[in-house]
Amino acid sequence: MEKTHHSHYLEYRTLFSIFLLLLMFTGITVGVSYIDLGVFNVWISLLIASVKGSLVLLFFMHMKYEGRALIFSFLGTIFFLFIMISFTFWDVSFR
Amino acid sequence: MASHPDESGKKLGMWLFLYTEIILFGGLFVLYAVYFSRYFGDFKESGKTLNRLIGLMNTVILLFSSFAVAAAVTAIQKKEKKIALTGLATATLCGLIFLVNKYFEWGHKIEAGIYPNSEKLVSGPHGQNMFFGLYYVITGLHGVHIIIGMTLLIISLVFVLEGKVTSERFALLENSGLYWHLVDLIWIFIFPLFYLII
Numbered sequence: 001m002e003k004t005h006h007s008h009y010l011e012y013r014t015l016f017s018i019f020l021l022l023l024m025f026t027g028i029t030v031g032v033s034y035i036d037l038g039v040f041n042v043w044i045s046l047l048i049a050s051v052k053g054s055l056v057l058l059f060f061m062h063m064k065y066e067g068r069a070l071i072f073s074f075l076g077t078i079f080f081l082f083i084m085i086s087f088t089f090w091d092v093s094f095r
Numbered sequence: 096m097a098s099h100p101d102e103s104g105k106k107l108g109m110w111l112f113l114y115t116e117i118i119l120f121g122g123l124f125v126l127y128a129v130y131f132s133r134y135f136g137d138f139k140e141s142g143k144t145l146n147r148l149i150g151l152m153n154t155v156i157l158l159f160s161s162f163a164v165a166a167a168v169t170a171i172q173k174k175e176k177k178i179a180l181t182g183l184a185t186a187t188l189c190g191l192i193f194l195v196n197k198y199f200e201w202g203h204k205i206e207a208g209i210y211p212n213s214e215k216l217v218s219g220p221h222g223q224n225m226f227f228g229l230y231y232v233i234t235g236l237h238g239v240h241i242i243i244g245m246t247l248l249i250i251s252l253v254f255v256l257e258g259k260v261t262s263e264r265f266a267l268l269e270n271s272g273l274y275w276h277l278v279d280l281i282w283i284f285i286f287p288l289f290y291l292i293i
Contacts, residue, residue, distance in 0.1 A: 009169045019162035033291035045287035060165045077114040
């Protein structure tokens with residue numbers, strides 16, 4: 001009976017700190033874009049975007065506190081996304 | 096025996112849908128990546144013509160709206176209806192401001208003769224044509240998602256107001272929130288790819 005609705009939620013303060021972190025990373029990614037690092041700019045901005053995305057996913061979307069079904073199905077999706085990206089580049093680079 | 100609403104089942108269903116959205120935008124990002132590696136120079140030049148300030152503003156607006164929705168989901172569970180309503184209204188307003196910014200941004204580009212199949216793009220460098228083609232498709236599709244997300248937020252707001260979404264039963268609000276966060280998540284990747292290329 002107790003499991004029909006779980007009531008785990010994050011406090012406003014926690015959510016607001018996540019928002020501030022996201023702002024900080026946005027500032028960093030804009031700042032870094034003014035420094036010319038060649039190809040590394042792309043990788044750094046993608047890395048920062050992934051960190052920001054993970055914050056949104058884990059806290060705002062509550063994934064950190066979900067059960068196995070959601071965690072593994074999400075990782076499965078990312079795995080297939082990875083296959084799509086890597087196989088496409090495998091094809092394009094060796095044509 | 097009374098049937099219990101299957102809250103976790105509803106959430107799983109929403110996530111399954113979100114996975115298809117991730118693959119949809121993932122596919123477009125792959126397309127972007129392939130042409131980026133092929134026309135590196137043209138993409139660099141074209142990215143510089145986008146207004147970074149508007150891009151940054153829209154990023155902050157979406158991040159804040161995501162926070163507002165997350166706060167609304169917390170509020171409904173704490174039975175703080177007023178905060179939940181404020182959060183949802185704020186997020187919807189943020190979505191509207193985002194779209195107004197986008198309207199001016201697109202309008203400015205269209206005025207400059209940069210739109211799909213325009214004379215300037217067709218006769219210009221091929222990489223530039225690809226960049227703006229992808230720009231319009233990806234930000235356009237994202238804009239459609241903003242409109243759908245705003246609709247879901249407004250429906251949730253009305254249901255909270257009418258007491259149909261409560262601390263016992265809030266799957267609609269939670270799932271609308273998940274959708275809104277995904278739209279934010281996609282923008283987090285769009286912003287550096289289009290606006291911040293050196």
